[in-house]
Amino acid sequence: MIPLSVPRIEGNEWKYVKECLDTAWVSSAGSYVDAFEKAIAGVTGAGYAVACVNGTAALHVALRLAGVGPGDAVIVPTVTFIAPVNAVRYLGAEPVFMDCDAYYNLDAEKTAAFLDAETEMRDGFTVDRRTDRRITAMVPVHVFGNAADLRELAGLCRERNIKIVEDATESLGTRYLPGTLGGRHTGTVGEIGCLSFNGNKLITTGGGGMLLTDDAAYAERARYLTTQAKDDPVRYVHGAVGYNYRMTNVAAAIGLAQLDRLDTFCRIKRAHFEAYRDGLREVEGLSLAGPPDYASCNHWMYPLQIDAPRYGLDREGLMEALAGRGIETRPVWMLNHLQAPYIDSRSYRIERAHAMWGNTLNIPCSTGLRDDELEAVLDALRTAGRAAGGAG
Ligand SMILES: Cc1ncc(COP(=O)(O)O)c(C=O)c1O
Structure with missing residues (x-):
């Protein structure tokens, strides 16, 4: 059998994982998680990287940080793995589906035409006239590693107070060429970007994800929400409804070794x-x-x-x-x-x-x-x- 896509484990993965096992740092605290976050921030040029248990979890938290809440609308492509669409629903919001362009990505021209023809600004938010829903965010997905065309959309969304959460789960290593987006790595154009390290991705952690942002407040809030929103970790005081979404040290050890390659x-x-x-x-x-x-x-x-x-x-x-x-x-x-x-x-x-x-x-x-x-x-x-x- 020639499989579609299988991971390649042949670098320092065994050595780093053995160190986790030898030191018993196997759970979601440990130096590999921090090191992997720093390394991903370095590779992508993101100001901050926050490691998550998988890409879907990263998307869920990213949309929550972007302010998506019950009754809102979020623009998503119809051509994508279903995870970013489900993440919209996890928050009680509704997807608005867009067509794809010749590269399987969100059609930027049609999306702009939709915003122009079907929405209006009300109280500082873009509202879909047909449904009266606030469009709080958009999730362009960089499908199959092709960068979605955000050259015009990024500015349009900024003007209309629509936060961009990029699903860069399939596009680690893909960058915009010098020009409008000047060499930026996919996932670093919008407010927040998300990566996946599932077994079929460019590099794997077994299962894992990462949230990318240049905004220190988003990064801090993401760290808080992905670790059960602990205000006092010793006395178990929680200030919000958080998630158990932090990547484990074993997964990060695999990821760090993979990233070398x-x-x-x-x-x-x-x-x-x-x-x-x-x-x-x-x-x-x-x-x-x-x-x-x-x-x-x-x-x-x-x-x-x-x-x-x-x-x-x-x-x-x-x-x-x-x-x-x-x-x-x-x-x-x-x-x-x-x-x-x-x-x-x-x-x-x-x-x-x-x-x-x-x-x-x-x-x-x-x-x-x-x-x-x-x-x-x-x-x-x-x-x-x-x-x-x-x-x-
Ligand atoms: C476009 C897209 N979004 C999100 C995900 C979800 O990532 P994960 O499997 O790490 O939850 C994947 C792949 O798995 C994907 O291909």
């Missing part, structure tokens, strides 16, 4: 992306979606776009054909505005997302993918369409 992992991801792209040049009806030209890309996933009539197989057919040859793939997540919990939620002019969902398949992208495995995937892609009667 981030540049290497990004380099390998890029090389595999280029090898796939070159290998598919002559295949009718298949192409690898590239990143936007205003940012670098960590190439977390390799979204393969299928022109079914030309290739001879649609996404489902290709997924099955590859599975038959031991190759694991995944389609884009089902569109969130069509998911059962959100079927009645507000959405705005969702058009392109349907086609992007229908024609895309993510192909194996582990950094440990061997040359012969990559060739086997390419060979399967070259032949599956033709075997089914396509020109491929």
Whole structure:
């Protein structure tokens, strides 16, 4: 079996974890958590980094810090893993779903058009005229490692008092190129950004997340809320409803070791992306979606776009054909505005997302993918369409 994405553990992970075990610092206090936070702040350029138990928890706390509360509305993309949308609901708020652009990200032009046509300022807040809900935040997701286009949206949101919480869970290593956002790492443009270190991400802690911000007050509040909001930790006095969301020292030890390899992992991801792209040049009806030209890309996933009539197989057919040859793939997540919990939620002019969902398949992208495995995937892609009667 060639898996879609598996972690690569071959650096100092064993050594650092052994130290946690030898010293019995295994829980959510310990020097590795602090060291990992500092290291992530260093890599991303964020003023502060606060380690969390996972990316979803980081998003939940980030939205709470951004002031999202019951009855509010939050702009989210329909194309994303469901976690940021669920985080909106955890706070009793409602998502407003937006279409995607050519890079699977929140469509910046349509979002601006929505703000222009469907909202107005009332008492210093942007209000959706149709629902009378305050739009307190927006969650752009940097999907598959492609930076969402925040070049205009960041200013627009500032003018309209909409806080930006970036879901950068898939984009560690992706930066805006010099220009409007001047070399900034994804997750550091909005008020708060969130990372994930789940097993399939660029680097892993087993399970983990991180909240990024330049605002000292947000960072302090995030530390407080993620550790049960203790006003007096000895006498168990709590000043707010907090969460048990702090990363463990063992997880942070793994993360710190993984982080040493981030540049290497990004380099390998890029090389595999280029090898796939070159290998598919002559295949009718298949192409690898590239990143936007205003940012670098960590190439977390390799979204393969299928022109079914030309290739001879649609996404489902290709997924099955590859599975038959031991190759694991995944389609884009089902569109969130069509998911059962959100079927009645507000959405705005969702058009392109349907086609992007229908024609895309993510192909194996582990950094440990061997040359012969990559060739086997390419060979399967070259032949599956033709075997089914396509020109491929
Ligand atoms: C876009 C996106 N947001 C949020 C998450 C949630 O992160 P975690 O699994 O660490 O909770 C993930 C992936 O897992 C993701 O891909």
